[in-house]
Amino acid sequence: MSPPPATSQKVKHDVKKKKNLAKMRAREQQKSVQKMEQKNNAVTFEIIFAGRSNVGKSTLLNKLTGQNVRTGKRPGVTLKPIHLYFDDFLITDMPGFGFMSGVTKEKAEDVKNNIVRYIEDHAGRIKMAVQVIDGPAFLEIVERWDARDEIPIDLELHSFLLEMNILPVVAVNKMDKVKEEEINDMLDQIALKFGYAAPWKESGLLLAPVSARDDQIRPLTSTLKNEIHKMRRDDLFKYFR
Structure with a gap:
């Protein structure tokens, strides 16, 4: 019918x-x-933020730019690059590598490979990389990898950035958890782990001790602006708080 x-x-x-x-x-x-x-x-000038999961990359980026980049307490919240466009200037928050809550080992490995691929594909425009580490935990993590006779991912990433002619700036986050009298010794040890000489201020390694949680990010802002000035891009200063 x-x-x-x-x-x-x-x-x-x-x-x-x-x-x-x-x-x-x-x-x-x-x-x-x-x-x-x-x-x-x-885009002609890009800065990437890279590092392990849960080291405060996104929070630090928010403090630096005043932009609202998604953050979370659970490791591995950012699984894909997040882009902040400013005319020909781009800031990219890369996914965290290493342990990710609720993420399989295969997926975590895919994320790491995608980070490498992204850097390789855009190396021509990536001028700088802010490599964020958890200051209080970093030395222990590296020693744990050394005990297994393995190269820590953090050090591997740093070497890779240098090979790609990308200037790395190491932002040592969570410094609010470190006692004042222990700071310089800890930073010296970090410089040594990255293959530079102590004292850290004379090592040639661009270290910026910061505390994103306490809004203490001036060392990073100053370092970035100083290096950007060397690249004759003072016009980018306005994008940093």
Whole structure:
């Protein structure tokens, strides 16, 4: 038995409406992709933030730029690069590597490989990398890897950045947990682990002791601006708080 004419017309109308909505979404998606491509093509200067999960990368980036980058207490919240575009300047918050709560080892390995691939693909425009480490935990982590006769991921990343001609700045976060009288010795030990000589201030390693939680980020801001000035891009200063 055939449906009543009115019902048949409604079905045709609904089908046409769905097709139109699908076409509209496809056009919007295409526009979004094109807009993103235009932004990417305009980028000439990029700074990436990289480091282990839960070292405070996103929080530090928020403090530095005043932008709202998603953060979370659970390690591994950021699984894909998050981009902040400023004309031809781009800041990228890379996914954290290492332990990630609720993430399989295979997925964690994929994330690490994707970080390497991203850096390789965009090395021409990545001028600097802020490598964020957990100051109080760093030496213990490195010693744990050394005991297994393995190269710590942090040191491997640092060497990789240098190989790609990307200037690394090591932001030693969570310094609020370190006693004042222990700071210089700890930073000397960190410099040594990265393969530089002590004392750290004369080692050649760009170390910036900070505490994102307490809003104490001036050492990082000063270091970044100093290096950006050497690259003759003082116009980028306005994007930092």
